[in-house]
Amino acid sequence: MNVDLSTRYLGLTLRNPLIASACPLNQDPEFLLRLEEAGAAAAVFPSLFEEQIEFQQQQIFGLYEYGTESFAESLSYFPELEDYNVGPTEYLRRLRAARDAVRFPLIGSLNGMTVGGWIQFAKLIEDAGVDALELNVYFVPSDPRHGSEEVERRYLDLVTAIRKAIKIPLAIKVGPYFTSFGHFARRLVDAGADGLVIFNRYIQPDINLETLDFFPNLALSESYESRLSMTWIAMLRGRVGAYLAATSGIHSVEDLAKILLVGADVAMLASAIYRHGPDHFARLEAGLKSWLIEKDYASVQQMKGSLSRENCSNPEAFERVNYMRSLVAYTSKPI
Ligand SMILES: Cc1cc2nc3c(=O)[nH]c(=O)nc-3n(C[C@H](O)[C@H](O)[C@H](O)COP(=O)(O)O)c2cc1C
Numbered sequence: 001m002n003v004d005l006s007t008r009y010l011g012l013t014l015r016n017p018l019i020a021s022a023c024p025l026n027q028d029p030e031f032l033l034r035l036e037e038a039g040a041a042a043a044v045f046p047s048l049f050e051e052q053i054e055f056q057q058q059q060i061f062g063l064y065e066y067g068t069e070s071f072a073e074s075l076s077y078f079p080e081l082e083d084y085n086v087g088p089t090e091y092l093r094r095l096r097a098a099r100d101a102v103r104f105p106l107i108g109s110l111n112g113m114t115v116g117g118w119i120q121f122a123k124l125i126e127d128a129g130v131d132a133l134e135l136n137v138y139f140v141p142s143d144p145r146h147g148s149e150e151v152e153r154r155y156l157d158l159v160t161a162i163r164k165a166i167k168i169p170l171a172i173k174v175g176p177y178f179t180s181f182g183h184f185a186r187r188l189v190d191a192g193a194d195g196l197v198i199f200n201r202y203i204q205p206d207i208n209l210e211t212l213d214f215f216p217n218l219a220l221s222e223s224y225e226s227r228l229s230m231t232w233i234a235m236l237r238g239r240v241g242a243y244l245a246a247t248s249g250i251h252s253v254e255d256l257a258k259i260l261l262v263g264a265d266v267a268m269l270a271s272a273i274y275r276h277g278p279d280h281f282a283r284l285e286a287g288l289k290s291w292l293i294e295k296d297y298a299s300v301q302q303m304k305g306s307l308s309r310e311n312c313s314n315p316e317a318f319e320r321v322n323y324m325r326s327l328v329a330y331t332s333k334p335i
Helices: 029-038 050-060 068-076 086-101 117-127 148-165 181-191 223-236 253-261 271-276 280-294 322-331
Strands: 005-007 012-014 019-021 041-044 106-111 132-137 170-174 196-200 206-208 213-215 244-246 266-269
Touching: 005 244, 012 050, 012 086, 019 213, 019 280, 029 086, 041 050, 050 086, 086 106, 086 117, 106 117, 117 132, 117 148, 132 148, 132 196, 148 170, 148 181, 170 206, 170 244, 181 196, 181 223, 196 223, 196 322, 223 244, 253 280, 266 271, 271 280
Parallel strands: 019 041, 019 266, 041 106, 106 132, 132 170, 170 196, 196 244, 244 266
Antiparallel strands: 005 012, 206 213
């Protein structure tokens, strides 16, 4: 039976809704080719970080040796970051090589948190030939004097500045911790975002009990983590005027079907690629096709959003009543 797996994201027509999420694997042209052959519809190149750009600029101007207060701490991590430890010039060279190697859409990625000179790299990434740009704002508002408006303003100013600098479509990747995420999402779209990538996984540091020190402890995600994106995509579908990409915890055909049912235009995977390799895309594509046939859907387009809050026959599933019901109905006994 013929089913149409195609979807649209950031103005691009994709063969299916499966995108390789930003991670260092995707900077290798051979790896990108394997992703393309396995059926990934597009890939996001790993991010160029604000700190990487500032690091090079500090070196050029000889400032780094003196240590600048604001950046000294983050810059000191750079010698340890092997995969990311290339300057922007080398980064752009790798991006152009990747662009030449594959035919599927390639999305560039910039990662930062302050409006500054580094934003000019959005244009250089666009000039490297990418089809769209993803802006990842990873900002932990650790200063208790900063209120929510100030924090949101930071994101909005970044989107406005980058929107001005480029012509290609722009998506913004954010975390879930906002006072009223729906309202904030609309503001991001008003500022110029064409797509929202929901959600960044915040990496909490761990403690080494021997050395009594913090250390970064990146664990790959698990399927249950996709429920946070699922909940919010369900709530935003049809209400914010932007393409919606889901990221975090999408591993299986079931995870994929659920995220599309609530209204994601695409699913972005990173942990699943680390666990299962690029061929996982072929399995997911075939599995999604079988699932659609089994459920009598003719296309991804037809199923997309059928369980969003707008279309759901049971909208209280997203609200307090469901929370109460889940707690009250929980029956497992202690051992
Ligand atoms: C090793 C690794 C490196 C990553 N590097 C980036 C990056 O450069 N830029 C970015 O926006 N996200 C990066 N991410 C986040 C992923 O793109 C993705 O959003 C996140 O891991 C959640 O998806 P997952 O559950 O499929 O892993 C990285 C993730 C991993 C595991």
